[in-house]
Amino acid sequence: MIVMVGLPARGKTYISKKMTRYLNWIGVTTKVFNVGQYRRDATRIYNSFEFFRPDNTEAMKIRKACAITALKDVCDYFTKELGQVVVFDATNTTAERRELILSFAKENGYKVFFVESICDDPDIIEENIKQVKLSSPDYVGCDKEEAVADFLKRIECYKQTYVPLDDDKDRSLSYIKIFNVGSRYLVNRVQDHIQSRIVYYLMNIHVTPRSIYLCRHGESELNLTGRIGGDSGLSSRGAQFASALGTYLRGQCISDLKVWTSHMKRTIQTAEALGVQYEQWKALNEIDAGVCEEMTYEEIQENYPEEFALRDQDKYRYRYPRGESYEDLVQRLEPVIMELERQENVLVICHQAVMRCLLAYFLDKSAGELPYLKCPLHTVLKLTPVAYGCKVESVFLNIEAVNTHRDKPVNVDVDRDPAEALETVPDHI
């Protein structure tokens, strides 16, 4: 159990959602339990900050009941849904409340790791309120200034009883304290691998506005002939795309854009056309199709019909003989994601399967959806973090290209007809 701690507008929900997205992406089944949501379901209508006054005994009863209901659902998630990690997103600002959670965890044999966010910078708090509080269901229909005033009074209610994690009294607990959006961290008693990964992740994320551009290499010679994998060069349309990409980026006027490619010729050729420095990452190489490298889907069906069917049955976990699976790809891309989190403006020129994995991370897509995400050639996706998620702009750079997207066919049985297997193969030469 990861337990958030902190006054309102300290980024707890932002961290909760982001961390959950990351953990799920690397294959650790995680879920957020936001107690505020339970409160909204219980009270239906939000009147004002008065609900949160520490002397409002009626409200206190409701709030405690909500926390307990949430904890019960946590239990169900672990036992019935076999979840591995729970993020318990609430203020948890009193020692008493944290003690309640610790007892609950102890009874059930769960480990607890606290994540406390401390911030006293009024600008950050104000930005926070603007970004996510004003649009909260609590303030629907309120005038902006009213909402801000009410929310600030809400924060005051918590301040009176806020007891931060204490260096001395809480020295046997496992926790990380994040100060002022990451300029400083205090880490205490990391117990295991997953907590160590969580700490590393939290220490690498930032909130500085920036954009991430994802695209594939320009159309390649092998793309034209419907062959997968390989290490071919750009077709003439692919070269045109590379040129158009340069024009597009200059138009975006991005400060300090980093450009990353894989080690494969087609992404490097694309980057070369931009006329800027770029960095090659082997980890960005396309999925290794093993024995199926450089084959067309028709040839795969002819030579390995059973493999072809198995792939359609579970495209995420299926590993090509002597090759990789999407699942392997995610593991290989994790350091890329970690570095993307550290960076600011970045353009990643990669490949179809790789782009699907990266996109799934940013847009919180499941393992089932990931291998079927649409990442067409000659299209740039501009991702801009906003509030709790990511805004996506898709820009087709107007250079024709083959379609390389193969949907899941209706029949995925190993004894299906070749026609059924090849039903969704896109056109090629």
Place this chain on the structure above:
Amino acid sequence: MLDNDEFRLETSPRELTQNPLRKIWMPCVNEHIAHRRVCMTNCPTVIVTVGLPARGKTYISKKLTRYLNWIGVPTKEFNVGQYRRECLKIYKSFEFFRPDNEEGLKIRRQCATAALNDVRQYLSVEGGQVAVFDATNTTRERRGTIVKFAEQNGYKVFFVESVCEDPDVIAQNIVQVKLGSPDYIHCDTEEAIEDFMKRIKCYESSYQPLDEVLDRDLSYIKIMDVGRRYLVNRVMDHIQSRIVYYLMNIHITPRSIYLCRHGESDLNIKGRIGGDSGLSTRGQEFAKSLRKFIQDQDIKDLKVWTSQMKRTIQTAECLGVPYEQWKSLNEIDAGVCEEMMYEEIQEHYPLEFAMRDQDKYRYRYPKGESYEDLVQRLEPVIMELERQKNILVVCHQAVMRCLLAYFLDKTADELPYLKCPLHTVLKLTPMAYGCKVESVYLGIDSVNTHRDRPENVTVQRSTEDALETVPAHF
């Protein structure tokens, strides 16, 4: 490194050529792209240790240096105590370190300056990336000098402070590394300990730990109580982030790491590389012996890891204990040469074969991997090995060479030729500043799979010259 930061308005992209050794695509002009997997830093970094004597600074310095070099970041440590020993020649007593010993202070300041000059030489002239400045650096004044030095030279500074008040840990420290120090060569144990404790006292009065407020603009990690607690301030870049992650994962709890290869496989017997074959009869015998060996070792809570290849899994299955499969522990991918004998590689790819002998670390098989790639792939394994306690890793020749190179601080040149024979277990036990190695051959015969570097590595060499060092096989 491409110097050109401006947009070049060429109409056509530069031609690409693939470097024949590393299989990296580069523009074929007279420019040199300095290729690095990840651009770790833009400017060199000085890591500065801070702390009283016997707080593990040198232990951390050496371990960190070993790790950074292994992942490909040229790093060197500069131990100021070493400079002092060279200057003084003979260590008399703790009196040298008394804060009122003017002569002593002068010498110590000179030593620090000499060390900083060498740091500058290493980072600005010799192409080093990281310098670890290992000294007590316990006063704000001394740290200020270092920060100024770094500013003047365009280096980043990252402090690593070790704070510990546990008398048992300190005593253990003194016994492990101080008693064996050149300073105490002529002393008996009790004398040495007593003198060292007085030495620590000399530093205590002037010790100014990194302060949350006064030092809030510095980049540092404060390690408290041997890793129970960390305070991390202003991590500036990727390399600092990796260093923090590494420091937070290492521990000093005594334990042993057992490394071995899978039992002899069917392809081993035929002299073929790679593939995914099963164990030969002798390989199975080895697995049984391994089981007995492990039982006799009577190891507490032993974890067992294998790759996802049949031969390591078959070996582990014989042990009768739970084991974890790691794809990252798979043998190096020999690409187009998979399942070939060396004779066949020479026949079909004589050029490749020669280039591999020229630079076995960086050489990448066509459509395969290099040792350099292997190290990158194994880094998460090393990180997790650091977190673990007693562990047995059943892996493969090239993989084992990489892991061994990390633990024994071998260079990139030595790494691909480390001897990792079949049916032999290496027991590594961390000790003082390094690792004790015990090699245990389990008495089951097997083929030799070690191919030394031949004398002639030119591409025009004769077949005989190329195959000179190929071990015997069926």
